[in-house]
Amino acid sequence: MSPWSSQTPPEMLTVHGLGVSGGIAIGRAIVIETRAVDVFRFPLTEADIGPELDRFHEAVAQARREVERTRDHTAANLGDELGAIFDAHLLVLADPGFLARVEEHIRDEQVNAEWALHKTAEEVAEAFARMGNEYLAERGADIQDVVGHLMRQLQGLAHHELKEIDGPVVIVADDLAPSEAVRLGREKVVGFAIESGGRTSHTTIIARSLKIPAVSGVKGVTALVTDEAPVIIDGEAGLVVLHPTAEVLADYERRVGELARRELGLRATRDLEACTADGTPLALMANIDLPEELPDAVELGAQGIGLYRSEFLYIEKSPELPTEEDHLALYRQMVESAAPHPAIIRTYDLGGRKLAAQILDSIEENPVLGLRGIRLTLARPEVFRIQLRALFRAAAYGDLWIMVPLVSSLDEVRRFRTFCDEVLEELAAEGVLHRRDVKIGIMIEVPSAALIADILAREVDFFSLGTNDLIQYSLAVDRNNEHVADLYQPLHPAILRMLYSVIRAGHAAGIEVSLCGEMATDPRYAALLVGLGLRRLSVTPRLLPQIKTRLRSLAVADLRELAESCLDLPTAADVEARLDAFLSLGMVTADALDS
Ligand code: PEP
Ligand code: MG
Numbered sequence: 056m057s058p059w060s061s062q063t064p065p066e067m068l069t070v071h072g073l074g075v076s077g078g079i080a081i082g083r084a085i086v087i088e089t090r091a092v093d094v095f096r097f098p099l100t101e102a103d104i105g106p107e108l109d110r111f112h113e114a115v116a117q118a119r120r121e122v123e124r125t126r127d128h129t130a131a132n133l134g135d136e137l138g139a140i141f142d143a144h145l146l147v148l149a150d151p152g153f154l155a156r157v158e159e160h161i162r163d164e165q166v167n168a169e170w171a172l173h174k175t176a177e178e179v180a181e182a183f184a185r186m187g188n189e190y191l192a193e194r195g196a197d198i199q200d201v202v203g204h205l206m207r208q209l210q211g212l213a214h215h216e217l218k219e220i221d222g223p224v225v226i227v228a229d230d231l232a233p234s235e236a237v238r239l240g241r242e243k244v245v246g247f248a249i250e251s252g253g254r255t256s257h258t259t260i261i262a263r264s265l266k267i268p269a270v271s272g273v274k275g276v277t278a279l280v281t282d283e284a285p286v287i288i289d290g291e292a293g294l295v296v297l298h299p300t301a302e303v304l305a306d307y308e309r310r311v312g313e314l315a316r317r318e319l320g321l322r323a324t325r326d327l328e329a330c331t332a333d334g335t336p337l338a339l340m341a342n343i344d345l346p347e348e349l350p351d352a353v354e355l356g357a358q359g360i361g362l363y364r365s366e367f368l369y370i371e372k373s374p375e376l377p378t379e380e381d382h383l384a385l386y387r388q389m390v391e392s393a394a395p396h397p398a399i400i401r402t403y404d405l406g407g408r409k410l411a412a413q414i415l416d417s418i419e420e421n422p423v424l425g426l427r428g429i430r431l432t433l434a435r436p437e438v439f440r441i442q443l444r445a446l447f448r449a450a451a452y453g454d455l456w457i458m459v460p461l462v463s464s465l466d467e468v469r470r471f472r473t474f475c476d477e478v479l480e481e482l483a484a485e486g487v488l489h490r491r492d493v494k495i496g497i498m499i500e501v502p503s504a505a506l507i508a509d510i511l512a513r514e515v516d517f518f519s520l521g522t523n524d525l526i527q528y529s530l531a532v533d534r535n536n537e538h539v540a541d542l543y544q545p546l547h548p549a550i551l552r553m554l555y556s557v558i559r560a561g562h563a564a565g566i567e568v569s570l571c572g573e574m575a576t577d578p579r580y581a582a583l584l585v586g587l588g589l590r591r592l593s594v595t596p597r598l599l600p601q602i603k604t605r606l607r608s609l610a611v612a613d614l615r616e617l618a619e620s621c622l623d624l625p626t627a628a629d630v631e632a633r634l635d636a637f638l639s640l641g642m643v644t645a646d647a648l649d650s
Contacts, residue, residue, distance in 0.1 A: 065284070065298045072248070072273035073540065074293030075259035077597075079311050080246025080268040081304070082223035084284045084297075086277050088207070089230050097167040107161050111168040114208035119148050122204070136375070147201040153179070169209050176202040225286040227295075229277050233257040234370045237345065240265040246288030248273050248295040253540040255523040255573045263576075263595045264344040266351075270295050272537035321600035325356035329603055331585065333610040339603055340396070340593040342571055346385065349392045352596040356603075359396025361593020362458070362519065362571040363389055365442065366403045376438065382445030390453030397454040399519065399571075399593075401498070402442060404428045404460035423533070428461025428498075433470050443478040450490035457493055458519055463501040468514050471495075499557050500524035500572075508557040512564035519593070520557060522572025526550055544627040545574040551587070551622055551630065558588040569593060578605035579634055585611065586618030613637075 099107055122144045130138025147153060153175065160171030176199065183195030223245040230251040231239075236258045247262050252271035262269035268290030280286065280297050287296040287307050291314075296303060329337045340361030341352035352360065368377050368385055389398040406419075406427030419425040432439045446457050459471055475495065482489045499505050500521030508518065522545060527534040529549055532542045544550070554570075561568035569591035575581045576594045581602045584592065594602060617637050621630045 067300050067303060068279060068297045070248075070273050070276055070279065070295045070297070072270040072276075072293050072295060073252075073254060074269075074290045075252070075254050075271045076247070076262040076267060076269035077290045078266065078268035078314060079290065079307055080223070080225060080288040081307060081311070082225040082245045082286060082288075083221075084225050084227045084280050084282060084286045086280060086282055087226060087228035087231065087235075088277055089203075089228065089232075094169050094173040094206070095167075096170040099161070099165045099167065101165070104162055104165065107168055108158060110209070111157060111161065111171075114168070114205055115148055115154065118201070118204050118208050119145065122148065122201075143197045144201050144204070147198050148205075153198065169206060172202060172205055172209070225288055227276055227280050227286065231258050233261050233367075234373070236261040237265075237367065237370065240267050246286070246290070247271075248276050248286065248288055250274055250276055251537050252535050253537065253543050255526075255543070256535040258535075260342075260573065260595075261344060263597065264348055266597060272540050274537060318597075321604070322355065324600040324603050325354065327356075327603060327607065329356075329358060329606070331606055331609055331611050331614070333612065335611045336590070337585070337606060338396075338569070338591040339599055339606075340399075340569070340571075340591065341596045341599070342593050343389070343596075346388065348596055349388065353392055355596050355599045357393075357396075357596055357599055359393040359454075360389055360398040360400075361569055361591065363398065363400045364404065365401055366405050369403055369405060377441075379441045379445050379448075382442055383448050386445055386449030386455065387452050390449055390455045394453050397456050397494075399456045399458050399496070400446060400449075401458040401460055402429075402432055402439065402446075406431045423527075429459050429467050429471060430461065432459070433467065433474070436474060439474075440478060443475060444482060444487075444489075447475075447479060447482055447489040447491070447493060448487060450493045451488050455490075455493060456496060456517065458496050458498060458517075460498045460521070461501060461524070462497040462499075462511070463503045465507065465510055465514065468497060468511060472514075496567075498524075498571075500528070502529045502553070505529075505553045505557050508560035509564065512561050512566050515566065517567040517569070518557060518561045520554060520568065520570040520572060520589075522550070522554070522570065522574040525553065525572065526574075529553060545577075545580060546583075546621075546627040546630040546634070548622070548624060548626065548630065551583075551618075554584070555587050555618075555622060562588065567591065575602070578602050579638055581606060582609055582614055582638065583618055583621065583630075583634055585609070586614030586616075586621075588615075588618075 122141050126138045126141035156175045157171045160166060160174050161168055179198050180195065224243050225246040225248065226239055226244050227248045231249055236247070240261065244267065246267060247269040249258065249269065249271045250273055252259055256271065259269055259271050268288045270288055270290060270293050273295050276295060285298055287299050289296065329339045331337065338358045340359045341357035342362045343349065343352065343360050344364045344367050368381065372381065386400055389400060404427065406422055406425060426434060446455065449455055462468060472495065479491055494516035496517030496519060497511065497515050498521040499508060499518050501524065504511060505525065512518065523534055526532065526543060526545055530542060530544065530547060532539045534543060558568050568589065570584055570589055571593040575584060575592040576598045578601050581592055582605060585606060621633055624630050624633060
C-alpha cells in the first residue's frame with residue numbers, strides 16, 4: 056500500500072504560521088514536545104504509596120530503555136562521541152542518591168511521583184547553582200534533561216526518540232533548540248513545523264542555513280498530528296498541510312520542481328555586478344552558521360563573509376570544547392573561501408538560547424538579558440583565549456576581521472582590546488605565525504550601544520548592525536515568542552531612526568557600517584536600508600540572488616528620498632505601505648506618493 060493512502064484517510068487540515076525558510080518539503084511527521092508542562096501536587100493515602108513507587112520505578116525503567124535506544128541510534132548515525140552524551144543520562148537514571156531522593160518525597164510527604172520529581176529537580180538545581188563549578192554545571196544540565204524525560208513518561212506524553220522511519224522526516228515541534236535543529240537537519244529531516252519562534256529565532260536561522268523549508272509560529276500544531284502522519288511544509292506561503300489529499304500532494308510535487316527551476320535561474324545572477332541602478336557599488340556578503348554553507352556562498356557570488364556565528368562550532372563540538380586547532384582550521388577555511396573579500400568572524404555569542412552549559416555554571420532566570428556574548432567572553436577568558444589565539448593565527452591566511460557580539464558599553468570594548476593585546480603578546484613570545492593588524496569591530500544590537508554609536512565609533516574599526524537583537528531589545532519583544540511575533544516590527548519608526556543614527560555616526564567617524572541581521576533578507580527592506588545609507592549587507596547565501604536583482608533595479612537617489620520620508624512616518628504599517636507603493640511604482644518619488 057502506498058505510504059500516502061490508508062483505508063480511512065484522516066481529513067486534510069491546513070494550518071497557518073510564518074514561512075521562515077523557503078521551499079516545500081514533503082515527509083512524515085515526528086512530533087517533539089519539549090516545553091515544560093504543569094506539574095500538580097496530589098496528596099496520597101498510606102495505601103497509595105506502594106503503587107506510586109511502582110509507577111515511578113516503571114517510568115525510570117521505560118526512560119532507561121528509550122535513552123539506550125537513542126544512544127545506540129545516535130552512535131550509529133552520528134558517531135560514538137555524540138552517542139556518549141546519552142551515557143551521562145543513563146548514569147543519572149541509575150544514580151541511587153537521585154532516585155532515593157524522589158522516593159523519599161513520595162513516602163515522607165505522601166505526594167504523587169510527578170511532584171516528588173519536580174521537588175527533587177528544584178533541590179538539585181539549587182545545589183548545583185551554589186557549587187559554581189563547570190564540570191558540575193554540566194552534570195546539572197544532564198540531570199535536568201533526565202528529569203524532563205522522566206516527567207514525560209509519568210505524564211504519559213508522547214516522547215520523541217530518533218526512531219527509524221521510512222523516507223523523509225518532517226519535525227513537528229512545540230519548540231526546538233538551535234543545536235537540536237542542526238543535529239536533526241543533518242539527518243533525514245526535510246522540513247520543520249514549529250509552534251514557537253518568529254523569523255529571527257536561531258532555530259529558523261539554522262533551517263535557512265541548511266536550506267530546510269520551515270514554518271514557525273504554528274500554534275497548537277503538535278496536538279493536531281501524530282508520529283508518521285504525512286505532512287507538507289510550505290515554507291513559501293507559511294502553511295503546514297496535514298494528511299494531504301492525493302490531488303494536493305500531486306500539486307505540491309509539481310511545485311517542488313518549479314521552485315528548483317526558479318532557484319537555478321536565480322543562480323545566473325552570480326556574475327552580475329552588485330550595484331544599484333545608478334552604478335553605486337554594494338557589498339553583498341554571506342552570513343554563515345555551518346561550514347556546509349560555504350560552497351553556496353562562493354557559488355552565489357557572495358562578496359565575502361559578513362558574519363560567521365562561531366558559537367555553532369562550539370555547539371557542534373559540545374560536550375567537548377573546540378580546540379585551538381579546530382578553530383584555526385575552520386577560520387582558515389573561511390578566509391580562504393572568502394578571498395579576495397573579507398571574512399568577518401564573530402567571537403562566540405554564547406548564552407541566551409544558544410546554551411553554554413559547559414561555560415555557564417548557573418541556571419539563569421532570564422538568559423537573554425544575562426551572561427551572553429561579550430559579557431561571557433570577559434567573564435571566562437580561559438575559554439575565549441583559545442578562540443582569540445586561533446583568530447589572530449588564521450588572520451595570517453587572508454583578510455579576517457574580528458567582530459564582538461552584544462556590546463553595550465565602551466568599557467567592554469576597551470576590556471576586549473586589552474584581552475586581544477595580551478593574546479597578541481603571547482603569540483609573539485611563542486613565535487607562532489599570526490597577524491597583528493586585524494580589524495576589530497562590534498555588533499550594534501543593544502539599544503545602549505546604538506545610542507552611543509558616536510563614542511564607540513572612535514575606538515572600533517567597524518560596526519555591524521544586528522537587527523535581530525536590536526529589534527528584540529528595543530521593542531521589548533522576544534524574537535522567539537510566537538505570541539508577540541506580530542509586534543516584532545523591523546519597520547517600526549523607532550528601529551528606522553535608530554539604524555539611521557548609527558549609520559550616520561559610523562560614517563561621520565569614517566568607519567565601515569554593515570548590517571547582518573535578518574532584516575536585510577527581505578529584498579524590500581534591503582532597498583530601504585540602502586536608502587538609509589548602508590552599502591554592505593550580509594544575508595543567508597541562498598537569498599543573495601533575490602536581493603541583488605532587486606537592488607540592481609533601484610537608484611540610490613530615489614531610495615534616499617524614500618528612506619528620508621519613511622523616517623517621519625508614525626507607524627510600521629505606514630512605512631510598509633509607502634515602501635510597497637514605491638517598489639510597485641518603480642521610480643516614483645516619495646513626494647509623488649504623498650499627493
Ligand atoms: C543579530 O542579532 O541581528 C545577529 C545577526 O546576531 P544573532 O542573530 O546571532 O543574535
Ligand atoms: Mg544578535
